[in-house]
Amino acid sequence: MYKDIDILGKEIEFECLGCDIANHRLIPPGDFVYDDGFINVSADPVIPIKGFMVLGIKKHIKSMNELSSDERNRVLKVLNKTVEIIKKVKISEEVLVLQEERSKHFHIWIVPIHAWMERFKKSVFNIKEIVQYAKDNFGEKEKQELLLAIENIKKEFENSTNIFEENMVVDVILNRRSHRKYLSKEIDDNILKIILDCGRNASFGGKPNKKCQVSEFIIIKNNEIKENLALKYEDRQFIKDAPVIIAVCANKDNDPKYKEYVLSSSLSIQNIILSAESFGIGACILSCFLYNENHKEDKEFTRKLLNLPENIELIALISLGYKDNEEKIPEKELKTLEEIIHIDRY
Ligand SMILES: Cc1cc2nc3c(=O)[nH]c(=O)nc-3n(C[C@H](O)[C@H](O)[C@H](O)COP(=O)(O)O)c2cc1C
Numbered sequence: 001m002y003k004d005i006d007i008l009g010k011e012i013e014f015e016c017l018g019c020d021i022a023n024h025r026l027i028p029p030g031d032f033v034y035d036d037g038f039i040n041v042s043a044d045p046v047i048p049i050k051g052f053m054v055l056g057i058k059k060h061i062k063s064m065n066e067l068s069s070d071e072r073n074r075v076l077k078v079l080n081k082t083v084e085i086i087k088k089v090k091i092s093e094e095v096l097v098l099q100e101e102r103s104k105h106f107h108i109w110i111v112p113i114h115a116w117m118e119r120f121k122k123s124v125f126n127i128k129e130i131v132q133y134a135k136d137n138f139g140e141k142e143k144q145e146l147l148l149a150i151e152n153i154k155k156e157f158e159n160s161t162n163i164f165e166e167n168m169v170v171d172v173i174l175n176r177r178s179h180r181k182y183l184s185k186e187i188d189d190n191i192l193k194i195i196l197d198c199g200r201n202a203s204f205g206g207k208p209n210k211k212c213q214v215s216e217f218i219i220i221k222n223n224e225i226k227e228n229l230a231l232k233y234e235d236r237q238f239i240k241d242a243p244v245i246i247a248v249c250a251n252k253d254n255d256p257k258y259k260e261y262v263l264s265s266s267l268s269i270q271n272i273i274l275s276a277e278s279f280g281i282g283a284c285i286l287s288c289f290l291y292n293e294n295h296k297e298d299k300e301f302t303r304k305l306l307n308l309p310e311n312i313e314l315i316a317l318i319s320l321g322y323k324d325n326e327e328k329i330p331e332k333e334l335k336t337l338e339e340i341i342h343i344d345r346y
Pocket residue numbers: 176177178179180235236284285286287332
């Protein structure tokens with residue numbers, strides 16, 4: 001038996017730290033941030049560095065080579081997720097990943113690089129000194145920050161739905177953002193056609209036949225029309241520089257029974273935006289004063305500009321263009337799943 005004091009001041013005893021943690025005989029400080037029965041991720045019981053994570057496994061083996069190929073892939077995915085989360089919750093912008101085969105039980109250290117580590121230079125060989133420095137400088141404030149970091153990492157893991165899934169659709173959905181700065185590069189007509197076909201294939205209210213199909217699309221490349229569509233609003237001016245704008249319209253005659261053409265066209269809109277994203281084409285949706293009585297003139301002006309007949313409602317504009325990597329996309333703050341999911345009743 002080995003004895004030690006963990007970073008929270010608790011006495012701990014263990015035979016093999018890796019086995020004891022994996023089998024829950026020893027609960028790491030702040031609990032596990034991830035544990036699927038085979039792979040676990042937690043803070044290290046005795047290393048007091050904020051965001052320092054250890055990826056452990058249940059098998060008592062020494063080397064990565066002793067894992068099956070499937071296990072190795074799973075380890076890599078959890079490792080990758082941990083690194084992604086450490087960056088996402090802003091613990092550090094860079095990490096050091098270490099796996100020392102001299103340890104008896106396979107584990108991987110994921111060390112966030114903090115500003116205070118600069119004094120040790122960036123070499124791996126200073127890790128012992130770095131850990132010692134962290135121990136010497138671990139006070140109440142550092143302890144609270146460390147526990148908060150664990151909490152934040154844990155929350156992100158709980159909100160990560162696709163660690164093991166290789167799913168292009170999910171990746172596209174989860175990584176999409178609105179883009180408002182475009183390269184002048186044209187969008188190939190064949191690609192545009194596929195994107196609009198995705199819009200065409202969305203669900204619509206009613207029977208699955210032409211008579212109920214609601215959405216229609218106007219492809220706008222004409223500069224004068226684009227400029228007029230931008231109107232006088234600051235948050236629309238960027239559409240002038242989009243190589244293509246799609247006006248998504250609803251044919252109200254095709255939805256006399258349900259009157260839910262806005263909903264139907266919205267599904268086409270999202271299909272268009274997501275399929276564009278899958279081609280690396282950025283998009284941004286702009287609404288068109290559907291419900292805003294104060295903008296009647298703008299609405300009328302736009303309808304005239306696009307030559308819309310009575311039965312055709314303009315639902316939204318979508319600007320499309322290859323992404324300009326110079327664009328600074330504002331950070332997005334989302335509610336967690338916990339905050340928005342209700343079970344059975346609100
Ligand atoms: C109904 C609707 C209207 C929007 N109108 C505008 C707009 O006029 N100008 C603009 O720049 N973005 C507009 N957007 C884009 C939103 O600002 C953007 O989707 C939102 O901030 C979420 O960011 P994300 O798309 O990057 O996830 C609109 C989005 C929706 C859904």
